Amino acid sequence: MKAIIVDDELNARLSLRGILEENFPNIIIVAESKDVPSAVTAIHQCKPDLVFLDISMPGYSGLELLKFFDESQINFKIIFVTAFSEYAINAFELSAVGYILKPVRIDALEKALHKVIMDNDNDLEKLKTLQTNMESPLDKKVALNTGDGITFLELHNILYLKADGSYTHFYTTDRHRITVAKKISDFERLEAMGNFLRIHRSHIVNLCRIQKILKQDGGMVIMENGDTLSISAERKNGLYKKFEDFKL
Template sequence: MRIVICDDEPLARERLVRIVQESGHEVVAQATTGAEAVSVVKAKQPDVILLDIRMPEMDGVRCAQALNDLEHPPAVIFVTAYDHYAIAAFKANAIGYLLKPANKDELIEALGKAKNLNAAQLNEIRKLEDPTARPIREHIAARTHRGVELISLKDVFYFTADQKYVKVRHKDGIVLIDDTLKELEQEFGERLFRVHRNAIINLSYLDYLETVDTGQYQVRFKGINETLAVSRRHLPALRDKIQNM
């Protein structure tokens, strides 16, 4: 892939250049400010930009927003020392968020996701009748010990409320996110279904509904030996859903 690196710290740029080149990708340009990055991207049309957050003249978030307005925007991966800009970064359609110093394996993984996600997003955009519409989000952003990771919705079994966070059970484990169950329902609509006031499930992994005790039910999932309780309030709607699947 063709990559632009934007960071106002020379040592940080040099490190990213070395990792990118060792990974078999091409660094087509470097920039030290967000404004410079926008100009460079227009001229070079890279596949990906590795972007810092805190920079003079134009910060990384504003730069990403400006890049989104281009006819052929690159995939944006933030590489920064600050974790509290993650929400703003993903609102600017970033597909990766790594904390400095990002190691080689993390960066290679992010670049691999960038390649796949960018192609998928372009395909979805072509399918939309409204050229101004944006593709539906296909990934959940979660803060982990490695920074901020993207979890594909198609790999999520269920979401459950866990105090002030929401727990995401996915194919590779469990993470916590800031989204609420209500927000997830509204965003992903028919792909998710509420089975309890504290739980919504991915219908793609619903195996069957079973009786536990008199009047008590639970759902089982394809691929994992786990269950979730179904409340009496949501049971009729779930039965109807299963019959129509």
Template sequence: MEQLRRLWPELKLVAECEDGASALEQLAETQPDIAFLDIRMPGISGIEVARSLSELSPRTQVVFVTAYDQYAIDAFEQGAMDYLLKPVSDERLLATRERILSRLPSTRQDDAVLERLLQRLGPSQGAAERPPLAWITASNGRETQLIMLEDVAYFRADNKYTTVVTAAGESLLRTPLRELLEVLDPQHFRQIHRSTIVNMKAVAAVSRDDTGRGVLRLRGRTETLVVSQPFMSLFRGM
């Protein structure tokens, strides 16, 4: 909690709990905007607490904090805003803070604390906008994986599926590229070809081949990606 207070001094702490039962009591009483839940708590687990929130405190956003990554799928199924693995770095916690700020509803702007938080969003991020995805679920054989979008290098259309490419390998999505474009953060993910969406953070360099086509070289990867002519304007000045 000291790390959270240091990185987010505007945040008002309303309760700290040692076990799941007291967490449920405090959530019902205080109705907080955000709950940071440890998954392994004495008695009632953090996952079970989150399942009860739809009745106890439906407006509360949940961030799970744990030392165990095997609970990620369960956390995602409970609608978790984020999933933090201990030890949590300052950079990772700051990213969670920004994600929370983008989800705080505007209907409570009369609260002084929330007004200060919402000012950080800037005028371009209206409260009515749907926040970009943070996680996706994809298949790899019989295994369902939870993939953080910041780890994705690119998406590639593959017949009726979409292939998700990360440093860890490739997985399959049933979501077509056109639907992904509607929910991905446009500041980070751009379409460069009718069959490819790239994470701009993964781009190391752009050039043209002998035929004049645009070619992207990616950080830490050997393959290159072709850029269709209509999308070359994205890379002017690089």
């Protein structure tokens, strides 16, 4: 598999190259680039299968790389190599893209390589979703693997999530239910990306879609679609605190 490393830091490029050459001999580095324009040239010339891409670079962000290609020219996978914060990690996870954090660890690199090589889903749409999640505060999305493909769901269209063993059901404003083969705990990171809160071991709710909070029977919320969800005792104070500033 031919690969290109794109990073403005020389030491970062050399470090990643060394790890790959020593531990992943099937990955052949055919070029290195220090910015997006030179990466575009290298991709056209070398036609790589894989691009290791930093995000924060002078001139153009790594997220802007795809702007220089027609969709028919994007025949390569991308693994982001980044030192970004927890906020950005949430964006990567919700967008279902491949990424590794600096400093690069061999086990994380192996996991990312397996993910992008085995994944035949719509990479371009996932990358567009990542850009939205990183740059737009209003239109964030989550990429949900539904078995027959990936559903891209805008966060503001989610009413709530409901746990069902090793599965999670997403209930939406258009009265659809989307089921994914992940535990609800895997989606707690939504709390850092939008107005979401886990109010019970079985429920994560969109706070903007709560219609009413009831105090009887230990506490419940009524969602916009009329569904009533329980609030666990240990999470009740956290929910009330979220709405303290809105009380009249």
